[in-house]
Amino acid sequence: MPSISTMNKDELRSCLTQLREEHAGFAAKGLALNMARGKPGADQLDLSMPLLSAVADGDGCRAEDGTDCRNYGVLDGLPEAKRLMAAMLDDAPENVVVGGNSSLSLMYECVARCWNFGTLGSQPWCKLDEVKWLCPVPGYDRHFGVTEAFGIRMVPVPMTADGPDMNEVERLVANDASVKGIWCVPKYANPNGATYSDETVRHLAAMPCAAEDFRIFWDNAYCVHHLYDDAAEQDQVLDIGAACREAGNPHRYFKFASTSKVTLPGAGVAALAASPENVAEIKKRMGVGTIGHDKINQLRHVRFLKDADGIAAHMAKHAAILRPKFELVLRKLDEGLSNVEGCSWSRPRGGYFILLNAPEGTARRIVELAKEAGVTMTGAGATWPYKQDPHDSDIRIAPTLPPLAELDAAMDVFLCCVKIACAEKLLAQ
Amino acid sequence: MPSISTMNKDELRSCLTQLREEHAGFAAKGLALNMARGKPGADQLDLSMPLLSAVADGDGCRAEDGTDCRNYGVLDGLPEAKRLMAAMLDDAPENVVVGGNSSLSLMYECVARCWNFGTLGSQPWCKLDEVKWLCPVPGYDRHFGVTEAFGIRMVPVPMTADGPDMNEVERLVANDASVKGIWCVPKYANPNGATYSDETVRHLAAMPCAAEDFRIFWDNAYCVHHLYDDAAEQDQVLDIGAACREAGNPHRYFKFASTSKVTLPGAGVAALAASPENVAEIKKRMGVGTIGHDKINQLRHVRFLKDADGIAAHMAKHAAILRPKFELVLRKLDEGLSNVEGCSWSRPRGGYFILLNAPEGTARRIVELAKEAGVTMTGAGATWPYKQDPHDSDIRIAPTLPPLAELDAAMDVFLCCVKIACAEKLLAQ
Secondary structure (H helix, E strand, O other): OOOHHHOOHHHHHHHHHHHHHHHHHHHHOOOOEEEOOOOOOHHHHHOOHHHHHOOOOOHHHEOOOOOEOOOOOOOOOOHHHHHHHHHHHOOOHHHEEEOOOOHHHHHHHHHHHHHHHOOOOOOOHHHOOOOEEEEEEOOOHHHHHHHHHOOOEEEEEEEEOOEEOHHHHHHHHHOOOOEEEEEEOOOOOOOOOOOOOHHHHHHHHHOOOOOOOOEEEEEOOOOOOEOOOOHHHOOOOOOHHHHHHHOOOOOOEEEEEEOOOOOOOOOOOEEEEOOHHHHHHHHHHHHHHOOOOOHHHHHHHHHHHOOHHHHHHHHHHHHHHHHHHHHHHHHHHHHHHOOOOOOEEOOOOEOOOEEEEOOOOOHHHHHHHHHHOOEEEOOOOOOOHHHOOOOOOEEEEOOOOOOHHHHHHHHHHHHHHHHHHHHHHHHHO | OOOHHHOOHHHHHHHHHHHHHHHHHHHHOOOOEEEOOOOOOHHHHHOOHHHHOOOOOOHHHEOOOOOEOOOOOOOOOOHHHHHHHHHHHOOOHHHEEEOOOOHHHHHHHHHHHHHHHOOOOOOOHHHOOOOEEEEEEOOOHHHHHHHHHOOOEEEEEEEEOOEEOHHHHHHHHHOOOOEEEEEEOOOOOOOOOOOOOHHHHHHHHHOOOOOOOOEEEEEOOOOOOEOOOOHHHOOOOOOHHHHHHHOOOOOOEEEEEEOOOOOOOOOOOEEEEOOHHHHHHHHHHHHHHOOOOOHHHHHHHHHHHOOHHHHHHHHHHHHHHHHHHHHHHHHHHHHHHOOOOOOEEOOOOEOOOEEEEOOOOOHHHHHHHHHHOOEEEOOOOOOOHHHOOOOOOEEEEOOOOOOHHHHHHHHHHHHHHHHHHHHHHHHHO
């Protein structure tokens, strides 16, 4: 098919008729395909089945320090679980607090603690007239949901290939003490796949902030989630903890990670790392609401994953499943949209998403058309605070859940929808 | 030994010398015994070992509705997990929200949600000048820790054999809209073992409250934790939910329970039940902070415990282990303190604790003496808000963790300490 972008109106009308016929054909098939959420596929979950039998009897329930993991206690995690999660968090085990099955919960609770009690002596954020938060966009809708729930005013900051636009970030934090935090997914970011450059990390750590209790929420959700085994094809990100210490702002960060997309999303282990002072405060306050998290599950994970090498070997198995899916989506985008002006997309080397930038004003229409033809996409706008994408342009593609054949079929539908929306837009101009 | 209470001063002095020699003898043994916390013993934990293998492979990870429990999703619990926990909560499955491994967390989060967001349209409690809370005393220290953390002013209300002193409760809630809640352990209460009478439950449900958003936090921690198998020897408590509905206050309660002392305290399942409106609100707000709790562990519990009958059969095994421990403690108290004026103790038919009321002003001294002789007790005062027992009288005995022989030895030490403190008090008068 010749390029939509170079057609005259008659050609466009004829092309649109053809595309709509194609779309009607898809719709008639009664498809139920899903590229909406970053869920692993069943074959990925199968990789972790030995986890379920890793702790099977009373003798096996002892931690290395003799703790009977079946009973109450151990607020911040078993020593060996801290060591395992420290490997993911790129930190020392003593700076790690192991939580339950959800890093989102750990983040929510960190915001809630600062909100209700302040942090390291600062005023509780709930006492302030206004609290603002920097949200690199496009970003993760559940991050935005947390800050929105507390009535925190979210300020979008553009993402670049190197992380958030640091000129904008530095400007916003420099003189406004109501700006208390920033959401960061520093590696293979959700959804654009970018990894923060060393310079970005150092800027975040060193920039002057009007708020002394400004906190970087460092959600390293995809820290070990490479698509390629060769180290040269893997992104690396500087440790924000080390950068903050070097810059003389040692308490500025909270780091988060989980095994949700390493073992089982429903039954993984989450953890955070922070400065010793922050960890001490978190433990003191966390201890009010729980006696301890699931230590048996911590033990399962230690026995199954073992250490950094064990995690890497396991993640290579995930990559072998995911790589063909990402490559399929990219090949289809290349084939289908290369000559459609205004369309561009990310080429991530890890993580769970590919971002399509569609021509301004078409994203909602594309997602709506896909829905009509039986393909569920992440809602247009979801990658922006308050679900408001001012350009109506960003669409997050999640290729991981559907089997390859379904993904192939879903992408055919999706590309047809993109082209319809683009043609409609050109015709309306 | 003749009764301390009838001795003259010379006899007391001589008796005290003898008791102190006995105490020194204990101290010299270098004992390390613990009657401090309500933890199950290792033999109780052994009862639940089949739990660990109840879900072992991918096929076994399907819930009854086909959900793959390994993946993300299902915020409020699997249907079969709701049914199981509904049996413990004495409610309908649709009113149940299944949480993580800790009912304390569910309670903390319920307070936190009301604090930050209000409930069913009420003003957030954090916006009020003062929030007060009724605390039946003696009570559970971790409950008091939650309300203390939020700066809620705790008001002690005396416990009776039928539950809290309802005249006092009714008086306190009637005209003061800042009184927002009450902590209740309605069955085999921690620590006095009392079970609320039907009249108490109906009063709590029906009493006029100045605060429309007054909430009863109904921590039914020991709902199935009987010491005796014969139904005639088991306490029963009226359902607060039904009572509240009948009284026309359908949203007044949050019910909590967990399998912590049914299966494994470190790896159990917690749940809450509430009115449909409360449940809808809780789910909406809970969904901001988590995608879902550990469904694999929910499935393990359903497969292992099955239903109300399965739970009862399992709890009978716990009772067989715990009964001799409670009976030993009671026999020793009867033998050692019957003729010591001012000492009285509870005779619970379930739960995890026996309460000793020591003569006013002796509890701290007793716990201190026990510590010196190698026996750790719950801190004196811990059963009161702010750890302030105005009578310095309540001591919580937790007989469950030590093996029987250790418990026997620990009680000998403890009784010696009680008598020393009583003799010291009489001599000082």
